[in-house]
Amino acid sequence: MDKHRRKFLKIAGASVVAGIGAPAIIKLTATPALASGQGVAAAGHEAAPAAEHGGQGGHGEEAPQGVRLGMVIDLRKFNERPELLDAAIATCIAVHNIPEFPNSKDEVKWIWKAPFSGVFPEHSSQHSAKKITGNPAVSLCNHCDEPPCVRACPTQATFRNSANGIVAMDYHRCIGCRFCMAACPYGSRSFNWYDPRPYIKKYNKDFPSRMKGVVEKCNFCSERLALGQEPACVEACQGTGAITFGDLNDPNSGVRRLLDKEFSIQRKPSIGSKPSVFYIV
């Protein structure tokens, strides 16, 4: 537990070294009040071009700059213990006031189970092993390094936070045009077709609920990161190694050490959106 906590403070620390002051971290990772503030969007944007396009040349790998938070999901662990995945999903729903609509047409989903062939169409084989076809994979926002949803948004209501790579949302700016939903190649975004509040099972007063007519998705638990906590789904799987979270640009981070060691895949790599969520299968 303590070790985990220290790891997270280190992420925060890295941001400070990268020249982003401590107050900025709180702002960028959005407490409920700030999540909607204009300042957040502005802060995320102005610094973006410099951080994103520095050091890119030829066909070589880009020199990583700043913090890029990412996740490694070990599907093998979930195959062994399916209840773990259920717990992770349930935690996210509870923490983020995600409404549960009876009608699938109105669904709001941040993290959910889906068949492997749906999540990884480019990695599916004609004759897959039983452990692949017989178990669900998990889908959530990839917090893409080059997010098509951000490119499409006409109001910057969805934006890439250049300080930590999180693709965040400003629910108070979103006009509900759903261009980002058409643009996301992973189906990670949901729209509030109705007022979600009556469909929230148990209200968590520490996190804002949304209004009808706006889009939402996984936020990598920005609000928890701001408090030095791990994302809720990561915490739900603690000690199992099913989900590891950390800075993809730090060669010594847990995620990087895992990725250096194991064979991993990203969803639809041909799209070029550079997902920050990696999977070990």
Place this chain on the structure above:
Amino acid sequence: MIEKTLKGKPAYWIWLAFLGMFMAVGAACYIRQYNVGLGLTGMSRDVSWGLYISQFTFLVGVAAGGVMLVLPYYVHNYKEFGRITILGEFLAIAAIIMCLLFIMADLGQPMRALNVVLHPSPNSMLFYDAIVLNGYLFLNILCGWVILTAEKKQVKPPKWIYFFVYLSIPFAVSIHTVTAMLYCGLPGRHFWLSAIIAPRFLASAFAAGPALILIACLVLKRVANFDAGRKAMNKLITIIIYAALLNMFFVGLEFFVAYYSNMPGHIEALQYMFFGMEHHGVMYNNLVPFMWAFVVLAFGAIALLVTPAARKNDLVLGIACLMLFVAFWLDKGVGFVLAGFVPNPLGEIVEYIPTMNEIGITLGVWATGFMVVTLLYKIAIGVEHEVEG
């Protein structure tokens, strides 16, 4: 000139009342949707755009189609179009108004629409679309009004207006190109990710827009004693035929690329549209009848239009144009947008069926467009009659 809308035969008032009825129903449906949410539509997490955006896409084409009159008249000095250019410009105004209404109807938070201007995002195609659409609307209002006023006073239009007339030509092309770019720049949607979308949009626009103008000419000939002239109409028919053939050619190319390459991503949407798609033992084929109706109507209309005997008969000509207009509406105003969402990014199929409330709003917006075009045409023709004495 506005006073011209206040006088008319009973048929005129009945027509306006008829449209007004649909507008009222549409408004009531919209108030419901505004209060309850877009959940009242058939749209879903997977098919996140429906009738509103597909009508918008089609109507941008109708608006752009007006340029097929402006360009021959002003650039090539084709005098025969002198009487009907104004019809093209006024139709463009009505079509853009419908486009803007459809966008507003589709927004989840319409009160925040101005955020597009307050937080300009040059990376978003919707930002440019807002600019060119409003620009084109403004240009058509300006040019239409100034030129009509000059005609009424029986003087030459002021020289400066020609700058705006010429400017409106690239604008017409741009509105449909940028609208195509809303779709063809999205990396995960194979059906839309095709460089031929913009040319195809333009081709179908340059057929559907003039077809509607031709229908208007035929109607006005009967009800308003307005003759566009046989020569002008024949020229329009030629334009319509070529543009329609081009659109069909482009559709054929899409088929070739998909089925010859045999790449699933390219095939899927076409398969779903024209033949239906099976998924987990269930057949999904909602769009199939619409798409075949498109093909049959389009080729039927082209066949009629190229037959000299058929196009001499006003009734047959009108039916042929209507067939073509409906065909391209099915193609772009129904199939193109909806099929792009099938299958969804996770390979599942969710079908979309519009609700009554949604259809009510859609008809309301169309009625508003017809109302605008009726009033504008009333003014234009009133002026022409006045001048001719």
